[in-house]
Amino acid sequence: MLFILSIFSVSVAAGGYADKPTAQASELSKKYVMADESAKPSVLQDFDHLARDNPDNVNVIRSYTSILSSRGEYEKAISLLEPVNKARNNPSLLLQECMLKDRINDGDAACYKHVISLSERSGSENMDYLMALFFTDDGRFEAEMKKLAASNPSLSRDFVIFDQDKRQLLLSLYP
Structure with missing residues (x-):
């Protein structure tokens, strides 16, 4: 708790x-x-x-x-x-909404793409941005993960969550 x-x-x-x-x-x-x-x-x-x-x-x-x-x-x-x-236009709250909708099987890629767009416009290319890239199978995911790891090495251990498939990841966050 x-x-x-x-x-x-x-x-x-x-x-x-x-x-x-x-x-x-x-x-x-x-x-x-x-x-x-x-x-x-x-x-x-x-x-x-x-x-x-x-x-x-x-x-x-x-x-x-x-x-x-x-x-x-x-x-x-x-x-x-x-x-x-x-x-x-809060990418973090929007990501939470996207993932919750996905969790109840009511999600769509457009929601995550909106998170990506908001993040890029605000320069907030962080873990939320990476998560949205992951859920849309965006080709930039691997490169952005390496870039984020280089700029913030302490996040590297958090990247193990991406070893799961999308559904497993959702279920681990929202059981």
Whole structure:
């Protein structure tokens, strides 16, 4: 469970949180991870209210949808991600939406290609970009993986996830 918190914790600005909803999302994430099963529904209800009150706050949506995804509530996570992704151009959140749709067999390559396009336009050729290349069987995948490994050697150990086929990778991220 602590893994969920470490993966899905929200960004912290120097000296504190960027805003109050982000701080609340961080606290709810911690509370969820530490809660026993009987207390989790209450935390999720609080998170749901926070997300509905702050539909444009990327940190709140990312945290909540990550917890929902970890619980297998893929459709609900998608329903929260779609409006945010229509209003914003956030490659990371869009990749999450693409992968969740793919997980429930409702994905398409165009979604991943949009992630690639957004990443290239913003110069964010990172692990999310590489993941989108992988899921579209893009011919640039191997070269971009080598380039990313050269610029950030600590990521090299993360590349073992690409030893799996696409379905196995999705199932490992979203069981």
